[in-house]
Amino acid sequence: MDDPIDESLNAVDILIRQLLSMWEQTVSLLPSLVIALIVLIITWIIARFATRIADKLTYKTNMRASLQELVETIVRLAIWIVGLMATLTILLPGLTPASLIAGLGFGAVAIGFAFQDIFENFMAGILIMIREKMRIGDYIECEGVEGVVESIALRETHVRRNNRELTIIPNSILFKNPVKILTDDDKRRHEIIAGVAYDTDLDKAKNVILTAVQSAEQVDKSKQVDVFACEFNSSSVDFKVRWWSGSKPRAMHESRDNVIRAIKRALDEAGIEIPFPYVTHTFKEPVPLATKD
Structure with missing residues (x-):
């Protein structure tokens, strides 16, 4: 029968030998x-200086801020990928660059399926930054979100609404859906509906409205003002009034206010009525109560 003390000593001896072997491997590594750490430090230094150089070069070309950020990110990412591959090759001598690239290829496919939405937003962000439209500061409208573009990142875009609320929109939504860029040009055409009574001389009313809009503040006098009779409404003949003014929301509200005030004042002075909507009510005859015989 084996002695329990001898078995305990053998187990301790095996454990000590394994610990010594691990220590020798650690010392040999x-x-x-140290070399891998030095490579990482050098990679960090190169990435930092390369980013500064890329920033200076893109600044001289008057490139958009979002596109400058994209170039800097690509430069930094490329340098870090090379540095990490060199570090892994040093730590794992049996790992060749070819096998590492092949492994990264299979891993990228697996990661791509797992993080499909993230990569979709990432690629959409790159394409949004490359195209010239939708710059920072533009007023946009997309999928019920309306506001000023504050920043365009690789995965998301920050839009500040008129009430100062911040909305973060995934870039894939902006890339796959129609986006209205309301401030793409400095000027934008606005329109309202103005109605006059049926007994009004329409030629006279049109001239009065046209003169009023042309004299209103914040209306671009270099562009044509349109006044079209467009509809027979229930209690009025409606004119569609169109003019050009600033494209920003504040300018739109101010010019609309000035135009409506000018039209109302001019129609009143000309004695032209702006009728109230005529609402008809249908009354049903009361149903007599059933009487007993």
């Missing part, structure tokens, strides 16, 4: 760890 120390030079590689």
